[in-house]
Amino acid sequence: MLQVTFITPEGNQSVAATAGDSLMEVAVANNVDGIGGDCGGVCSCATCHVRVAQDWVERVGRPGKDESEMLSFYPTATGESRLSCQIQLSDSLDGLVVEVAPLD
């Protein structure tokens, strides 16, 4: 088990997660506001956008080709932007902090 924290306009939400799950799946299972995950995690809908906290950017890693291309269509995306469905959780991400920030 590991813990991840979502920063939302309503406050911080820390939830337990299992290695192997995607960050989007964890958010949806815990009803985190602002994470839709409509397409189920295939990188088609961009409703699971988060901004990774500075200290975690390196450990989480950079977006892949399809994800980068998707993010490039949104002027509100930043260098810390990721689609949470593409972040696979592992023990090394225990304590991860991300900000929930819908793109549109």
Place this chain on the structure above:
Amino acid sequence: MFLRMKDVRGVTRDWKTFSSDAPFRVPIPSEESVRSVRQLPIETDPPEHTEYRGLIEPFFERPRQPWMQESIRGLVVAMLADVLARESVEVVDEFSLPLQSRALAILLGVPASEAEEWIGWGVHVLKASDGSGLSGEKGARLDKYIQKRLNSAEREPGDDFFSALVRAEFRGRRLTRDEMTGFCNLAFAGGRDTVIHSVSSIIAHLADDPGILRRLRDHPKLVMSATEEFMRYISPIAHLGRVCPHGANAGGQHVQPDGRVSLCWASANRDGSVFEAPEELRLDRKPNPHVAFGSGPHSCIGSLHARVLLRVLLEELAAQVASIHVYERTEHVEQIAQFARRVGFERLVVKFVPRA
């Protein structure tokens, strides 16, 4: 016509050049002969679009609620029980169409009995059933029904979609009757033939490749990516239009002021620079950045409902059906200028074989 993924996605976000503020002209062919009102929210641009869409968005978010997903599952289970007991079933008229109408009744919060009337409207709510294209008569019938429902919602408001429109406020005023009608017109036209063709096509695929049902049974999580891949592969809406008020340069082609361009979702979904082996149906395709539900601010507002319906359908088919045998099939062919495109079926007669 914009054919490539990158161009299609880009154009949906450049509404100053490629506008949706064009009543009747977002669908291709144009629909001025079958309706008299602007469809809402689709035939507007931001910022009006954002506000119009916000009025009905809560309704279309409801499929996230577990009670609604269970309600959809109850419908699918009951309809499968019926077809599993029969020797043969014509899938389009006896399964896909009633399933779509009854699921829409759940989404719009109206009694199930309403759906029985909608079923009588056929696969496309604005097109003649003989394939002769848009039908003014069908458009008038839909409008008459919408006025009837809006009248009763005004007299006796409830918790349904029509009543929500009657109560809604846009920029400090109530909606006009034309605006309410525009929302309703889209609610009935938008997710109809699209869902019906998708359901029929999925059933044909499951019949042609019996291994799929087994794979879905053995790997329940596959249902998510399989639903998306079916949508990419089927692409129920080939394309939609945008109008260029000031003219435009569209990939080297000059578009006249007031000229129209097409955003071809079906083509973008087979873009070889995005999808490996785009002609192959790969149920575990991930990532799968398809645009079967469009893209940008106008992306399909009913996509969540459609996704829930198709996921539940795949789960229940996998759980209950051993195989599907096709007795007869006539594909539905859509003509787009000089191009013919297969999407869905006119007739698909099958037997659903129950699991022992």
